[in-house]
Amino acid sequence: MDSFKKKYIFNAIEAAPLAVFRIFFGLMMLWSIIRFVSYGWVEKLYIEPKFFFSYYGFEWVQPLGVYTYVIFAVCAISSILIALGYYYRWATVLFFISFTYIELMDKTTYLNHYYFTSVLAFLMIFLPANAYFAMDAKRNPQIAFQKIPSWTVNSIKLLLGIVYVYAGLAKLNSDWLLNAMPLKIWLPSKFDVPFLGNFMHLEWVAYLFSWFGAIYDLSVPFLLLYKRTRPYAFAAVVIFHVLTGVLFPIGMFPYIMIVSTLIFFDASLHHRILHFLNRILRLGKASFDNGLTKISASGLQQKTIMVGLCLFFMLQLLFPFRYLAYPGELFWTEEGYRFSWRVMLMEKSGYCQFKIMDNTSGRWFYVDNSDFLTPFQEKQMSFQPDFILEYAHFLKRHFEADGHQNVSVFVDSQVSLNGRLSRPFIDPKVDLTKEKESFNHKNWILPLNDEISGL
Amino acid sequence: MKKVWISALLAVLIWACSSDSSEDPIQKGEEEQPAPVSFERKSMLINWADNIIIPSYESFSSSLSELQTNFEVFQQEPTESNLINLRAAWLSSYKSWQQVSMFEIGPAESVGLRLQMNIYPTDAEKIESFIAGGTYDLSLSSNRDAKGFPALDYLINGLGENDEAIVSKFSATDKDAILAYMGDVLLNMGDLTEQVLTEWKSGYKDTFVNNDGASATASVDRFVNDYIFYYEKFLRAGKMGFPLGVFTGNVLPENVEAYFKADVSNELFLAGLNAFQDFFNGKHFGKNSEGESLASYLDNLNELKDGEDLSVLINNQINTAREKVRALTPFRAEIENNNPPTAMFSAYDEVQRVVPLLKVDMVSAMSISIDFVDADGD
Numbered sequence: 001m002d003s004f005k006k007k008y009i010f011n012a013i014e015a016a017p018l019a020v021f022r023i024f025f026g027l028m029m030l031w032s033i034i035r036f037v038s039y040g041w042v043e044k045l046y047i048e049p050k051f052f053f054s055y056y057g058f059e060w061v062q063p064l065g066v067y068t069y070v071i072f073a074v075c076a077i078s079s080i081l082i083a084l085g086y087y088y089r090w091a092t093v094l095f096f097i098s099f100t101y102i103e104l105m106d107k108t109t110y111l112n113h114y115y116f117t118s119v120l121a122f123l124m125i126f127l128p129a130n131a132y133f134a135m136d137a138k139r140n141p142q143i144a145f146q147k148i149p150s151w152t153v154n155s156i157k158l159l160l161g162i163v164y165v166y167a168g169l170a171k172l173n174s175d176w177l178l179n180a181m182p183l184k185i186w187l188p189s190k191f192d193v194p195f196l197g198n199f200m201h202l203e204w205v206a207y208l209f210s211w212f213g214a215i216y217d218l219s220v221p222f223l224l225l226y227k228r229t230r231p232y233a234f235a236a237v238v239i240f241h242v243l244t245g246v247l248f249p250i251g252m253f254p255y256i257m258i259v260s261t262l263i264f265f266d267a268s269l270h271h272r273i274l275h276f277l278n279r280i281l282r283l284g285k286a287s288f289d290n291g292l293t294k295i296s297a298s299g300l301q302q303k304t305i306m307v308g309l310c311l312f313f314m315l316q317l318l319f320p321f322r323y324l325a326y327p328g329e330l331f332w333t334e335e336g337y338r339f340s341w342r343v344m345l346m347e348k349s350g351y352c353q354f355k356i357m358d359n360t361s362g363r364w365f366y367v368d369n370s371d372f373l374t375p376f377q378e379k380q381m382s383f384q385p386d387f388i389l390e391y392a393h394f395l396k397r398h399f400e401a402d403g404h405q406n407v408s409v410f411v412d413s414q415v416s417l418n419g420r421l422s423r424p425f426i427d428p429k430v431d432l433t434k435e436k437e438s439f440n441h442k443n444w445i446l447p448l449n450d451e452i453s454g455l
Numbered sequence: 456m457k458k459v460w461i462s463a464l465l466a467v468l469i470w471a472c473s474s475d476s477s478e479d480p481i482q483k484g485e486e487e488q489p490a491p492v493s494f495e496r497k498s499m500l501i502n503w504a505d506n507i508i509i510p511s512y513e514s515f516s517s518s519l520s521e522l523q524t525n526f527e528v529f530q531q532e533p534t535e536s537n538l539i540n541l542r543a544a545w546l547s548s549y550k551s552w553q554q555v556s557m558f559e560i561g562p563a564e565s566v567g568l569r570l571q572m573n574i575y576p577t578d579a580e581k582i583e584s585f586i587a588g589g590t591y592d593l594s595l596s597s598n599r600d601a602k603g604f605p606a607l608d609y610l611i612n613g614l615g616e617n618d619e620a621i622v623s624k625f626s627a628t629d630k631d632a633i634l635a636y637m638g639d640v641l642l643n644m645g646d647l648t649e650q651v652l653t654e655w656k657s658g659y660k661d662t663f664v665n666n667d668g669a670s671a672t673a674s675v676d677r678f679v680n681d682y683i684f685y686y687e688k689f690l691r692a693g694k695m696g697f698p699l700g701v702f703t704g705n706v707l708p709e710n711v712e713a714y715f716k717a718d719v720s721n722e723l724f725l726a727g728l729n730a731f732q733d734f735f736n737g738k739h740f741g742k743n744s745e746g747e748s749l750a751s752y753l754d755n756l757n758e759l760k761d762g763e764d765l766s767v768l769i770n771n772q773i774n775t776a777r778e779k780v781r782a783l784t785p786f787r788a789e790i791e792n793n794n795p796p797t798a799m800f801s802a803y804d805e806v807q808r809v810v811p812l813l814k815v816d817m818v819s820a821m822s823i824s825i826d827f828v829d830a831d832g833d
Contacts, residue, residue: 111831188756189822191493192668201493251831349819351811358704365704368692379825414811421763422815 008154009309010302012147012293014267015132016274019085021156022129023277024259026083029095029117032252033076042068045109049374051394052106053387056437061104068105074098082124085134089125096121107387108380112343113253116163123159123312127152132288133274144287145294151309156263158313161221166320166341168217173454175331177214180206181418182347190247216240224264237261248344326441331417332448334384335441350383350415350425354395357431360405367395383415385426385442392432409433420450494755495747496675497667502737502746503678504660510740511554511730512652518548519645526641530634533625535618542611546719549604553726557685557734560678561663562654569689570599571647576709577605579613586632593643602640605713610637613715669822676823679749683813683825686731691810694724695803698790708790720786725777728806732773735766749817756820765820769812776805 036042046052046063054061064071075098081091100118103110128148130136137144175181180203187209188201199205216236223233241254262269278285323336330337331346354367369378372394381387392409399407408431416422423446426432430444525544529537552572559569578600585591585601593602610633615621624633666674696702698710698720711720733740737748750766757764779802783789789799818825 185756185820186822188493189669191496192670192673198493249831253831347819347822349815349825351815353807356704363704366696366701368702375825414815416815416819419820421765421768422811 005306007150009149009151009306010295011150012295013150013153014270015128015145015148015288015294016267016270017153017263017265018127018129018148018156019131019133020270020273021153021260021263022085022088022124022134023083024262025120025124026079026081028252028256028259029079029099030076030083032256033072033079035252037069037072042072044374045376046102046105049106049377051372051377051391053108053377053381053390055104055107056386056439058104061101063105071098071102075102082129085130085136088130088134088136092121092125096125106377107338108377110338111251111253112339112341113250113256115339117256119316120156120159123155126308127155128294131294133277133283133285135283137288138283141290144290145292146289147291147293149294149305151305153263155309155313156260157221157225159316160257160260160263162313162316163341164217164221167343168214168219169455170340170342170345171210171214171217173452175418175452176210176345177454179418180210182345183209185347185419186248193246213240224261227266230264234261234264244344250344328441328445329448329450329452331452332415333442333445334386346418348383348415348417349379350413350422352382352388352426353412354392355410355412356395356399356404357408357410358399358404358406359408363404372398382413383425385445386437388413388426389432389435389437389442396433407433417448418452420448423449494752496669496673496752497664499737499747499749499752500664500667500674502739502748503734504655504664506739506742506744506746507734507737508555508558509652509655509660511558512648512655514740515548515551515555516645516648516652518544518551519641519648522548523641523645526637529625530638533622533630533634535622538611538618538622542716545604545607545611546716546722549713549719549723550726552604553723554730554740556689556727557682557731559685560674560681561659562651564681566647566650567596568647568651570596572603572644573605573712574600574603575605575608575712576714577601577603577609579609582606582609582636586629586636589632589635591636591639593639602643604644606640607637608713608715610640611715612713612717671824675821679818679821679823680825682731682734683810683818686813687810690724690727690731691803691806694720694727695786695799695806698786699796699799699803701800701803706790706794706796708787711786711790714787717787718785721780721783722785724780724786728773728777728780732770732777735769735773753817753820765812765816769809769817772805772809772812776802776809779805 046068047065052062074094078091078095078098081087082095096118099114099121103114103118128143128145129152131143131145131148171177184203184206187206190200191197193200220233220236220240223229223236238258241258244250245254274285277283320336320340323330323340326333326335328335331348352369354369355364356367357364369381373381373391381391388411392411395409396407410428410430411426411432412428413425414422415425425446427444427446432444435442435444522541522544525537525541529541555563556569556573563569581598581601585598591598591601611621614624614633624630663674666672670676692702694712698707700706708714712723713719735748736750737746738744739746750770753766753769754764757766783799783802784792786799789796793799814825
């Protein structure tokens, strides 16, 4: 245990990899935000909709109308500060808060890589990424260190490893491996991709991609750890992410992952990158090579770090398994599906027709969802039970304010999962206004009546 | 070594970033397809354009000419028998319209053909005021509810209690004003239709057929979205749902299509539903032959997926809906004579059941995103 502690936690290593990671992270985030804003998505996703789907317990996080742009500005400015290593601690705190706030505003836009960014940003608050090749270290030599304890870099490696391995574990199911679903649906529609397009409709290609994807996810973090396999693993990283980026509309994620995995390389690579950057920025790289090591001297400090790391990573390791606490098929009920690195696993879509019943007058009518939801919101709502429930409650409030009394809301829903014929999803006889959101199992979800075996 | 990796990374990144815009010339060549041959979206687009869309527009256009001829006869001699002929030509053209209404893409989309031709209920007061005033601009979007088939419905069927009363309007002092207005409405309909048909023939067809990719802006993806939207909003909701009040709880008989004619709304619906189904099956317009279609595309995808036979399920559900609607009396009578109109509600439910099959199962099988939203996925 002591030797483990020494080697992976407190052993001094070069600070350059963490500095490079910090710079790339800041730049990637800045690019992401500029891209997001320039596509008009702030307007479309956070200002135009009349209603937003909240995460349970975070109903108070709402867009701020036109001031939503301010949050994005804060996020962009803090990512510049992170890249520069200028007021780094403040910048990471601000970035974490603003980015997470954006993600919590509407769960319609949930993406695993946004969650990854939030978790990583939280971790970075505690990392001395401003000790080397940073404005902070330049201005205040007392915090400038050439070497830092190894837990700082290792925790990023571990987090990346968890993302990959858990994404791989999630693929170990019968739909993915035995039926090559959903790739059998997705790939044939990619017939217009250069070179590969002609092969996309072939059955063996779907199986090849499925199995390669699973093996890649499960093995790549380990192969990146060893010097001998690292170049090949990195080549696999590049090929895998570029391929998925070409085939699927997944935005920045492939590039963020490719750049992030550079952290696995030896410090010599990072020194070379910094040399190159130094020629542009003229930050005086040599002055950072001061031979000093940041050490966590006191036993208390060391204990705090150990306890903090343990808590953080225990949570990371256990949280994705919370789905085991729920009955039913995970892909169908999605109870415990999010925040678990289940990436591109399902082709799922649905259709919901809500029926409003005025129990006082006995009158009823259907809802035109486009009156309240954007097409994107309607699409996401129609196959996720927590969305359906939240929307039903919104409809009750809306129509009761509109003069209807004692309103019940029922839903007629059809959902299709991984090529299965669509089937009823929510019990149409259940008055959703009587059901409450909670972490308990939603017993008004009808069963899939099919088994997807595996993890 | 590392330099090599970094330059390799950069090269691949550059390729990745540029690949979506570049047209690969090799793809264009006559390359041998690996077996089994994948479904050719292009041949489906060609079938749609050549054998369905353009012939349907041509037929609609000639039905409008026929209507125009009958109008001119009536204009010369406004007799009861000429009115009956004019009405028959109007109905036949109205049914022909139901065969093109779903093609709201390209030229039809840019002129907004559907809303120019068929907004109902029509605004009878506005029509009366235009006739009385003699000045109006039918090209204004605010006047769309005073023209097209519904305005003709009012002028041919709604001016009096019976044919005698209607014909008497055309011998009164303002007869010229009414006839002039009818003439202008017909002219407007004819012009718009010619414009759309000409554009299809003079270039849009190539644009449509050559945009044969799989992106959200490709022809198949866009058209499938428009096609389902038509079914949901115009067939299901417009012709049945709104008059039934399924979205409000109050029946609105004045919202049925061809309200003044009173007894053809179900026929018009069925004409629309038949055209919709024929399109699904790729049936050539006016013939019994069939070509590449959404149905054959689904069958082709199914060979790989080995799932449920979706094209059969969709056809069966459309057939069920048709049977239910056929058993109804005209919609206006259904709504006005029954409280609540239970039989029509249950027919509506069968019409509705087609929607999830199209909107969930079909688009999911084809990997077409519905109401495309330009946002990142996971």
